[in-house]
Amino acid sequence: MSEFNEFDQQGSVPNKDTGSIISHAFEMYKGVFGYAVVAMIVYLVGGFLIQTITGFNSAAIMEEVQSSGDYANFRYWETPGFSMYMTFSSLFLLLLTPLYVGLIYMVNKYNTKSPIEFSDLFIGYRQNFVNILIYSLIAGIVSSITMTFCLLPFFFVYPFLLIGYPILLFENASAMDALNKSFTIAKENYGVFLLTGFLGMLISAAGVILCFFGIILTAPFIMIVMYSTYCAFVGKPRQIMFTK
Template identity: 30%
Template sequence: MKHNEENIIQGLINNGYKARFGTAFDDASNIFKGIAGFSILAFVVYLIASFILSAFVGMLIPGNPVDMVSLMEVIQSGDEDLMNELILEANENPNYLPSIINYLTQSALYPILYSVFTMARKYDTHQNVDFSDLFVHYRDGKFLTLFLLTMAVNVIAAIGFVLCIIPGILVYIFLILSIPLVIFADANVKEAITYSYKVVSKDFGTFAVALLAMVGIIIGGFLLCCVGIIAAMPFTFILIYSLYKHVIGFPGETSEIDEIGTDIYKDNPYMK
């Protein structure tokens, strides 16, 4: 993990802090206006790739087929015992392999969605965003970490939802900064989970409000004839980016704008 970011995180953990959700939300709105096209494209590409791979997996490894003729005969007969027997027979040897492979492929496609974080940072630092940014995490050496982290977070959250729903919600709140920590601070899976939990726990209320806002945005997207979800999902990623920026920041980065007005003679032996 990057040394500067780790020092800042330790300071936040030791001293505490108070984030401003309103400021982060306004910042996210401005960034979204600048990269709306490419961020929406990332979500569309993810959906298309997900559909194609799921269909491909379904053709190669079909689940347990149901004998439709027998099913119709049992329904027409109205015999509940035969119906139960048919259901037990169909579930006797369930084939979970297609579901497992689909889950793995979905996790492998998530870096396309995570490219929105990188687009937001490029826009923030006055760099041009282009189509190739959609696949940046397949070539920057962070794919495996993002893949494993995605599976870990979703599995932990799924266990939480099974236990009593609320633990699953808490998982997503506490680990909301884990993906940006991998992308911007070079954290590994363990560091991303640990530091996200510790940082969020210092200002849990703000991040809880952020998650509720994101859920509301996604629901609003569904209500807009489901088309709005195409814009709602990328916006939630940009909001997470904005929260990360305002809480942890990018201490190891300097842009051309940041360097304007600095002393070019300082620490330069050739210009003294």
């Protein structure tokens, strides 16, 4: 790939522009695609079990909203089981975050041409686990607050969180250090981070077009975008040698 700079003849690093970063992410995604699908299946199965336990049926709710045609005033929070579903779902999503961080670890192994093992997917539960959870909680709160304002502010705030997970993983940073470093780098390169984050999320959500189940194939792409952005602005991380 001629548009990437080679570091130590092992692995590629994109240029500091959105086109190069997204192209790099696509190339990297090919190498971990199967594992990304596994991570999404775990998420969907967990979500299904939570709905079964809480009695909340999201599909039925969507049908009811569509039939009523009143999208703006539908009081979904009054739906039986909604509060319990949101509580368990939020907790499950928080605990699942290290699994997606594992994808970042795997894509770095793919980039550096190191052998990938299935157990690599779970490195986030073995390394810096607490800080990953704290960062995820902070990012979730910030995202939730911005989404309450007609969603638009979220797209302008998200770039500041874009490379937090790679920093947590490769630099073993604390949650606050990762947040500060991600914010600082994004602030200095905001235009690129804004467009890259937006395109990354757009591509990740594109699977909805494929009868919704396509989201399994595309949703994890944003994690790879995080890795490629980190490589572009911080540098290709050295491969973590984790002792089992």
